[in-house]
Each structure stands twice: as C-alpha cells, then as structure tokens.
Amino acid sequence: MDGAERIPPVPRVAVAHALWAGIDFDRYFRWRREREGDPFFVRFPGFGAALFTGTGSGAMELFRAPVEVLAPPLPNPIEPLVGSASLILARGVRHRQERSLLAPAFHRDRIRHYGMIIRDSVRAELDGCGRGVAWRSGARVDARVAARAITLRVILRAVFGLEDDRRRAEYTATVVAFLTAFSGPLMLVPALRHSVFGHGPWDRFLAARARLDALVDADIAARRAGGSAGADILDMLLAARYEDGTAITDADLREQLRTLLVAGHETTATSLVWALYRLHRQPETLHRLRAELAGAGADAEPEELARLPYLDAVCQETLRLHPPVPIVLRRLTGPFTLGGVALGAGDTVGLAMPLLHSDPEIWADPGEFAPERFLERRYGPFEFAPYGGGHRRCVGAPLADYELRIALATILNRVELALAPRYARARIPLSVPHNIATGPHAGITFDVRSARTVSE
Template identity: 35%
Template sequence: MPHSALPAGPGLIATFDFVRNPFRFLDACARRYGDWFTVRVPGVSPFVFTSDPAAVREVFLGDPDALHAGEANRPLGAFMGERSSLFLDGAEHLRQRRLLLPAFHGERMASHADAMRTAADNAIASWPTGRQFAIHPQMRAITFETIIRTVFGFADDESGTELRALMKKLFALYSSRLGTLLSLPAMRIDAGPWSPWGRAVRLTRQIDSILYAEFARRRKEGLEGRADVLSMLLAARYEDGQPLPDNVIRDEMYTLMLAGHETTAATMAWIINRLLTNPDVMERARAEVFSILRDQQLDSSHVGKLKYVEAVINETMRLDPVIPNFGRTLKRPLKIAGGDLPAGVTIAPCIYLVHRRPELWPNPNQFNPNRFLESRPSPYTFLPFGGGARRCLGAAFATYQMKIVIAEILSRVELKPVDGYVARATRRGIAFAPSEGLPVIATGAAVS
C-alpha cells in the first residue's frame, strides 16, 4: 500500500457498479488494483478496501477508540435507531454488548429450536409443487416469523398480529431502492405520509407504540419463564443495577429484526442456490439429515450433529457473503499492515475478497464444504460475521437457525433449479441476495 497517499481506486461511474453487481465490482478492483484500493462516494469519507489478512488481523485487534465501527455503520441507522449497539463505539459499546451477549449464548438456542422448525415447516407446506416460485421471499418469511416469536416473544394475539403487519411494511420500505436512498441523511425529509421518509416515520411511531406498551405490560406481569430475547433485555441490568432504558431496548429490537432478518434469509437463499448447482453436495447433506433424524422430528438434540450441513453453510458464506465488507472509521492516523492511513477515512476489510485468496483457500472459486470438515479456519481468513470485539452478536443464533431450516428443507421436499437461471447478487436492505428471488421448482416430497 502506498505510504504517501491513499491507494488508487475506481472512478465514481465505475463505483456505481458496486450497487448493481457488487461481486463483479470487487473482482474487477482486485484484478486492477491488488490488495488495496480506495472507493469514493460523494459526501462520504473515502473507503479504503483491503483483502490483506495482516490488515484484517490488525483491524480486529486494534484500539477500538481509534477504529470506530459504530461511526462506520452510521448510514444504516435511518431505520434502526441511534442507541443500537451497532452504532456505538468505545466503552459505551462494550457496556451494552455485555448485556446483550447472554441472550445469544449457544445454550439459549436450544429453547428456540421448536419455533425455528415450526416456522420452516409452515413455509414449506405452502410451496407449490411442479411450478416455479421464488424461494428467497420464503426464507424471509421464515426468519421474520422466527424473530417475532423468539426475539420479540410475540404470539398470534391482537398485538402480535398488528406488529407483524407493521414490521412487514417497514421492512418492505427498508429493503427497497428507496430504503437504500434513505441511508443518506439528506433524503430523510418528512414531507407527509406519502413521502418515503414520512412513511417510515409514521410506521415506526405505530411500532413504537406497540413495543413500549409491551415493555410496560411485561414488567408489570413479570418475566418469569420467558426465554425470548426481549424479555431478557427487560430483565438485564448495568453494573450499577440500572435497567436498560426503553429507547435502547427499542433500538436493539429494530436492529435484530431489520439486520438479522434479512442477512439470515439472504444467506439461506444462497445456500439453496449452492445446493441446487452442486447436486452431489445436496445428496450428501440430505443423507446426513436422514441418518441423524431416523424418522424423528428434528429438535435441539439433532442440531449439533449436522456437521456436513454446517460445512455447507460455512462454504456458502465463504463464497457468497451477504455483506461483502465491514468498516472502521479512523479517529487518528494509523499504520496498518505497514501503510499509513489518515484520520477520517474508513478502512473496509473485504470479506468477499479475503475469502477468495488462493493462498488461503486453494481453488478458491470451487464450492467444497470439505474445507470446513478438514480444518478450522483462522478468524482473520474466514469472517462472514466480522470479527474482534465487533463480531456479530447474532452469529450463533443465525447459524443455529440456518442448520434447522436447511435440514427441514432437505428432509421434506425435493427442489430443482430453473433452466437457464444464473444467480447474481442484488441488494436487499443491507444484504446482497440472489437475483430474482432465486426461482426454484419443488418436485415433491424428499426421499431418503
């Protein structure tokens, strides 16, 4: 990397391709510029992309007071709220993260297995047989219902039904092209209920009314026996014994819904795409599921045994990361991997390109789940959930759900690809998913 100036990079027109076809854009930049390149967007500080594993390690282990992830994530805050841990830095972030971690501990996942399986089964039962349908929206339906039940803890009563309807409307706006534009502060103008930002403001007010009423109701009635994430946050206390303020809990719930819902759904769509285009892998994964279930209903006791299914998930996240990079804004000049970067720029370790380095991943473009059965990769070379003190809080939750959903699909239905379809990455909210919703055809019940 040059020491006297920022690395070279594409011009503004070429940068627009990052939205249209992000993987093609990143491949082209890597070929032309190497391990480091700068992406400039008007009105935003430069993004210095890197695929150098040494730089990734230094960023993950670097001083969080100098490398602000929350500030780099700030454009996502339009819908999620400023008090989310996603947008905090330094001691404030660590304080809040400590309270959130227990809600996503591995042992907690077992209590959610039945809800995850039921959401998958209900969706699968609705799939048409013998005709084409888009599977990505089905994955979104599964993750949405799972979060409503296991994270929010809402049932099918009146408030739960209303919350579902409002959240779906908000998510439709958030994941649209308008939602992408609303990440720019200049676009957040409330010009009435028919303006994009005006719609978002009114939807969030309605959702907030339901959530704050629910917070009060649960505190009054007690939280005993509840395993959902919202109830755990209502019960959590800071070191001084004070509870999390309602606005903080509200912002975390929005983040878990909007960020966690779409990233997991998009990843599962990519997994289906990889299984369809690698039928030998699909058959091996299906054989594992049948051998573990032995005609039993899938439950928490089976999830840890799905080793090959988990390897398929990991290999898909290696090749098709739904978030291709993450960012840290430099609060002071830093030397990273031997090069000097000035304060104010955002260093963006590129998940997509690190996962394709041939010296780290032999035959990097080959889909080979065995990589994850034969060895455990370094956290600086396999980073679908980010890393360091900012690693995604919901990583264990997402992986647990994906194993259940993919196992249910493999055990219950036969899928085949649509002739002529080739997936490319398209943006949905903060995630990149397969184009056209990934069209597939269900041909009937799965057989062992």
C-alpha cells in the same frame, strides 16, 4: 502502495463507481484489487472514502486493532433502520455496556432452546401457514419470500415470545413494510433523506418506522406492567442491569429490539436462500447432504442436526461465497496503518469479505462451491469471517449459525425441490444490497417435486 500517501486515488467518476459497486459488488471489488492491488480506496458519495483490504493479513490488522482506535463510521447508511442507540453503531464504553447486556441472550446454551421454534417455524411455512403457498407437489415457491417469513417468525418468537397468529401477522406486515420503505437510494444517498410535503420516500419510511416502533413500545409497556418471567429476549433485557445497577431505558430498548428484528431475520434468510440455490445447482453435493440427513433420521432433534458435519460444511461454504454483510467499515479515532498505508483520526477503513473469502492464498479454487474444504481443515478468524471479527463480531452469530442449519435440514427432510428452469441454467444471480444485508437481486423460485407430512 506508498505508505506515506494518504490522499486516496479516487476515481474521477465516483458516482458511476458507487453505482457499479451497488449493482455488482463482488465484481467491482475484484476489479479494483486487480487494477490497484491491496489495499485500495473507494469513495462513497455522501460518506467519503474508505481504504479497503481483502487479505488475511489485512483482516488480522483490522480485527486486532486496539478497541479505542476503531468505531462505526458516522454518518452510517443503516442508522435510520436501527437507530443511534443500536449495538451495531454504539462506540467505546457504550458498546461494551450494550454488548454485555445483549450477549447472554445469544449464549450457546440458550440458543439450543430455540431449536424447536426454528423447526416449527419452517414446518408452518411449508404447510402454507406463512406468507406463501403450501409446499406441496407441483407448487412453485419463492425461496426468498419463504425464507424471510421463516426467519421473521423465529425472531418474533425468540424476542417477544409471540404465538398469537393475529399479533404475529400484524408484526410481520409492519416489519416488511418498514424494510421495503428503506430503499437502496435512501440507504446510499443521504441527500434524499428529507420530507417532500409529507409524501416522499423519506416520509413513507418515517411513517413505517413509527408504526413498527408503536408495536414495540406497546409490548415493552405491557411487559413492564405484567412483570418479567425471563422466557424470551425481551424479558431478559428488561431484567438485565448495567454494571452500575441501572436498567436500559425504553427508548434504547426499542432501538435494540428493532435491530434484533431487522438483523435477526434478514441476514439468515438470505443465507438460507443461497444454500438452497447452491445445493440444487450441484446434485452430487445435495445427494451427499441428503444421505447424511437420512442417516440422522427424518425427525432428528434440532441439536442432533446441528452437529452433522457435512450440513455444517455446506452452511459454512454458503457463508464463504455469500457473506450476508459483505463489508466491515470502521472510522479511526487515532493514527493507524493498514496494509502499509498510514491513516489518521477521521479516516475510514474496511474489510471486503468477498475478497477475503476468495483469496487464492487461502482458498483453493475459490470460485467453486466445495463444502468438503471445511471438512479438510479449520480456517482461522482472519481467513473466514462471515460475521465480522474482533470485539465487534456479530453478537447474534450463534443464533444465525444454528438457525441456518436447522432450517436447511428441515426443508430438505420435508420436500424435494428443483430450481425453476431460468435459475437452473442461468449464471449465478447478482448479489445486491437489501437493507441491512445483501442478497439475490430477485427472488429465486423452486418447483416442489414431492413433499411429505410430519407424520409420514
């Protein structure tokens, strides 16, 4: 591609291309790269054109770019979900300040304290204490519903310390309604974000967001009145101070907490579903992982599980094939060159994670689910980047990694599953946008062959 050419060769039927990308992201982006090479432009109606790359060298250029040159794109598809004060959308000095405030909550030493919360949350769901049926022999379960219930229970405990069943049920119903109200069209077509006499999709979303904000505001007020004990993430944020000694405002805290609730459960839930699906499509891989778990003991401590090498490899391979957030987008604040293409302030650049994670120059047999590859070598941050990279890498990545390992191990230690026939034989489900993450276009169901109780 000519580096002097800055006008993107946008397809004439941009809307049709955008729809194809929304329906089958992976195939669309692979088709564009095969047709035009790397990098290539994609136009999103309402958001403009973005220059995408999917190579290791392109990832290196993007992640090593000067901090002051890159910023989140605005308008942003997820801004109504997380809010303009969210760490995800913060820019410049504001981003550095907010990240320094949030980072201690996700330090690896603190993450280990969440291990029992994760294990207990999985067990509660398997026992029928969540949104779905109990995972007993003969039951058919929807993995997506169960995974969301597990990860939402975990993040509610980690953020708010919620143990009261009534309050947790209230939060769960409110968060689910909030996420459901933010449909794909609202996310991808900003023109739809307007009131229709108080009864349109945008009105319903705003009402759902207001209900969630009311819950969060009530917890903030109660915690400020009762004092902070440092027991959960909310306590930590209330006690934290910026470099100038000031505390976070209630309005900004609300949006950071809303971000943690949304991003802190949807992405990990999606990864858990894909891990279960992939394992049960490959009996030999599942058998090897079960053997490793059996060697550790059915009731091994979470920290011991997190160190198991094949479990780690399975989780990494799942994230390679199914990164929950498949694109990284940045708006330029000054001149920048990506893949030989000269760009300027206001232009948008992006990294297509599925392309990076299937680059044949990096990955042998990239379409195969082969956890062994992660036992054979370590992949660098410009080859494997499921949580992004550079100074904007996901601050919650340590918790997401830890939670995926403990949750997957706990499920496999408790139950034996079989994919429902339609999923066992059919092609791999399409991955489509679900609010802040992408995941299977429909729930994936399993049949429970056998289950054991905790005491067995």
